[in-house]
Amino acid sequence: MDLFSAFEQQVKQTTAQHYLIALSGGLDSTVLLDLFAKLRQIQPHFYLRAIHIHHGLSPNADSWAEHCQSLCNQYTIPFIIEKVQIDRKNGIEAGAREARYQAILRHIHPNEILVTAHHLNDQTETFFLALKRGSGLQGLGAMQTQSELLGMKIFRPLLSFTREQLEHYAQRENLTWIEDESNQDSRYERNFLRNEILPKLRARWTHFDRSVQRAAQHCFEQQQLINELLQETFLEHCQTPTEFQLHKFNQYSSQKQTALLRMWFSQHQWEMPTKRQLEQLLSDVVFAKQDANPQFHFGKQIIRRYQSCLYLTSDFADLTNICLEMRDTPILLPDNLGELDLKRTPQQFIFSWQQHTVALPPTDLPIQIRFGYSGKIKRHPKRPKEEMKKIWQELGVPPWQRSRIPLIFYREQFQSAVGFFKVFEDTEK
Known part of the structure; x- marks a missing residue:
């Protein structure tokens, strides 16, 4: 089956008709845009839009946006450009990712699915980054073809294709794309893997990416099984999304305690905490003295305990003197x-x-x-x-x-x- 036919089968599984395409202008997203444009010729009821996030990190950022605008004009696809400011507190990569999804969240329509051009090589990188962080099954499950983030449905129809396949398609169709010069900077963790580590592994083991994909899928399925087995217990503790009741919690094994807390984190689509962070949450908040009012900072949220309940809150301003x-x-x-x-x-x-x-x-x-x-x-x-x-x-x-x-x-x-x-x-x- 050629790439377009396989892509068409993937899209059919979504049963959706409205798609917002994340367009960087690079090889992957250019192929994605072209595939959707061709699919629309035989599925004219599809409604497509594309969005480009202008991070302002490169001196070429303006020309990239112009290139994306030109592509969308050629395909007659409505185009959105959004300029963002990046919070570098947790690193440029994390800040750019957060700014990107927040910008998309402002534009996506309720009936749209966000489509990204992640492919098989990206999946391998994501798996290794999770491994580097010491992630559990949840993190090692990496990316799924369909998932949800910040309330948005996300579709990754190219996840089973290698970058080599996408490049072959682009050359055959005479597509033009931009090259982000920062992709060669191995100071960034993902680039370090992409440029220096993974090429050697692929040279040694030809089907290495497929094997990593299978391993990630096994992790995902095992996590789904754990969630299914714990679902009834979880609902006893978490009847309200922002509250987690601690009644009987101290009677569980430490493994069950951390699994239930991870389910709570996953429900809010947070990045999974490290083992050390979970241990700190348990010792400093969950099992703090009964008369204490402890709290645990996690990203922009705070987990607080009052009496026998954990509460998820924002980092509130002090209003006492207003x-x-x-x-x-x-x-x-x-x-x-x-x-x-x-x-x-x-x-x-x-x-x-x-x-x-x-x-x-x-x-x-x-x-x-x-x-x-x-x-x-x-x-x-x-x-x-x-x-x-x-x-x-x-x-x-x-x-x-x-x-x-x-x-x-x-x-x-x-x-x-x-x-x-x-x-x-x-x-x-």
Whole structure:
């Protein structure tokens, strides 16, 4: 079966009709674009778009974008170009990858599948990089023809073809493509493998890439089997995606504990933690003292524990000293907390935030929104004042959430924590 026929069979398995093609302008993605253009001639109902990410890392980046635009014009395929800024904190390769997928996420339509030009040689490199990191079965499973990332469906129809096959096709079809000069820089880990290590292995063992592909598939299938066997237990601990209950967790073997945590990480499509990171998570957070409120930083997320539950949260800003004057409504709250609205009637003021509402007496005093308060308040007319910390504990609100709940003040008089309680005036003499 020739490359186009095999490609057509792969596409049929997706049952999709809308595709967003990741186009760098290099050999692989140029072949991918050409194959889809030919397929559209016999499947005219297919809707194709292409996207090029301009990383700005090369002096030739502008000409690459122009080349991709020209290709798409030839094929009459709508073209998107997106310029990105790369966060180099975790290295250029990781930063470029994150910027690339975030940019694609902004443009992809809900009914589209992202198509990438990863091929068999890329699979071998991915497997070796996972091996270098000491990854388990999840990481060694490498790439699959169809997968999901950040909520996007990803399709890799060239994964079973070698770069040599793609190059032969491109030459036969008289395709033109760009060469990224950075591919020769072996300081980058993937280039080091591609340029210096893997050619020697392929020269020694002709079918080396096919063997690595089989090994990766075995790892993937074994991980799927483990997930299937643990699924019922996992659901007992993880009924809400951002929470992981720890009830009975200490009764499991360490292998079962780490497997369940990896399933949680996989559910969020995170990069798999190293063995050392998992051990740190277990010792410093999961099994920390009961009265502790520990946390574990992982990328841009934080895993926190409160009582007998792990919570996945963002790295929140400190809002305790913020005070907002509520003049116009709705008012936009800081740090992605949404809007607080106010409906005024002669009988009451109704404040709304997220799914919560609270009705308070009307006032002519200035209305302020704060996020931090310490001291005692009166929550019930017939009960004495209580410490705020005790109230939050009684309501089961984790410590990091307490300073993210809007508190309503009439000038200096605390009135309500929206969605949780009202404050009653102290009538004691």
